[in-house]
Amino acid sequence: MNVIELKDIVKLYDMGGAEEVHALQGITMSIAKNEYVAIMGPSGSGKSTLMNVIGCLDTPTSGIYQFNGVNVSEMDDNQLAEVRNREIGFVFQTFNLLPRSDALHNVELPLIYGGVPSAERKKRALETLDHVGLGDRVHHKPNELSGGQRQRVAVARALVTRPSIILADEPTGNLDSKTGEEIMMLFEELHRQGNTIILVTHEADIAEHAHRAVRLRDGKIETDEPVRKRRLQAAGSAS
């Protein structure tokens, strides 16, 4: 079953006057459960807009977006907030943690908005933090954590609601390559555990961790194909 189905998604930005920017010009694609998809493209290609639409942060100008079989393209702000809360886990390039709250509270936050009772909330948040390897850092504030640890907190926050998809926007963009690699290993593990992951990036070697790559150009899908596991092949031929 497809988690995400996009049909002829168009997004126009009214730049004032008669000027309009066609950020998305008819995107049709679907993403099945437990897929690991990379959305790629240079800046201005529309990949951020597509991510916002998929993440229910924004609604398309036209087209139909079905999430788990439910049409979300015509939902109001509150309904969208609910979908974001339950079904989507965001991981951002700049981590986007609340600076004054500790790791535990940051991870609890989506559960608070989801109305989960406090005891269960805490239990689940602690479990999830443990899962991403931060069981001993739960009371640290973001500024007391390294970049990689912060991103792990963000991943835990995305995971804690057991969402249908994890939407990661350049998750390694603010990390050094070693830490970035560690985060990508974490994503791979999450994928193996059955999560659906959508990775938005412009870096080819990061996209290679995914199993399918969708390339955008000028608001249209240029290519949509399985990722050739170059590195695995390279490693194989070297041995």
Place this chain on the structure above:
Amino acid sequence: MHFLNELKEGLIISYRAVKANKMRSVLTTLGIVIGIVSVTLMSTAIEGVNRAFDRSAAAFGTDYVAPVAATRRRVYRGNESVEDAFVSGTTHQYMNAAGTTLADGRFFTAEEGNGGRPVAAIGATIAETLFPNEDPIGKVIRVAGHPYTVIGVFEKQGGMFGVFTSDTRVFIPLLSFESHFGGRRRDVTIQVRVADVKQMEDAKLELEGIMRKIRHISPGKPNDFSINQQELLTQTFEPISLVIASIGFFITGLSLFVGGIGIMNIMFASVTERTREIGIRKAIGARKRTILMQFLIEASALCLLGGFIGLMIAFPLSLIVDQVLPTAMPVSVVFISILISLTVGLVSGFLPAYRAAKMDPVEALRYE
């Protein structure tokens, strides 16, 4: 449950926000602090005036009548003198009708009054001025040249705002007053006590009937006298309460208005500063209502902080007011203050909170 979770989260956020900006928060609440201090002190002062009123009203006993004729004359003894003293001629019933007490000596008796004896009971200020180092009882003073023997000194009253005080008065028998200062063509005041202040209107009607009968005024003709209610009650207390209330309301209203604008201003700043945080919260599922509530709670928390600081400042000040007026800070004022603070918070926090609530999550997340 859901609502309580969000309320708790809102309180936690507010606490952290206030803690992170201690100085700014306290300065912001200054307007509210001043507003609450003034509303508290105003209520305390009005309470004081009311209590003073009750005490005077309590001094009104039962059915005594005393006529009083008064004039302003020079009272002196040797080199000491009081210009413009209130010289009042009355009967021995005056003490009962006016509800004042003597510090020393006695008031004149019925015999002395009816005989027009040259005796006087004097106010505390007159006694202090004419007899700086002596006991005035038995000494002779001169009232516009006529000798009078001092037989009593009134207790110092101080007087509420200088009105209706016996301190600067000299009381002499009505007959003596008439023979020395003329009485026939002079207005005479008759003091009447009403047992219960609430029966004031009935008493006035009754008095009017009696006076018309005594003076043989035929029906339809106008009164040739007038009945004034005790000035102390209607003409003194009410304007004082009114003045205190209007000054108080003005200061309170003004400072709460300014305070409210201060809160609104800082909340707008806070919303802008935390645009990104709002974006994050929206991305992970906060609804408009949740964000609105969060900032309303924060604005109210700031105002409540101001309210509590205000009460803490006002309480010792009310003890100072107590030195001037018999009063205490009414308990209701505490609740009223909290209610006012909360209201100002909700009103002034609404626009900033609404701006935060309707932010577009995409824009907010992009904000640097």
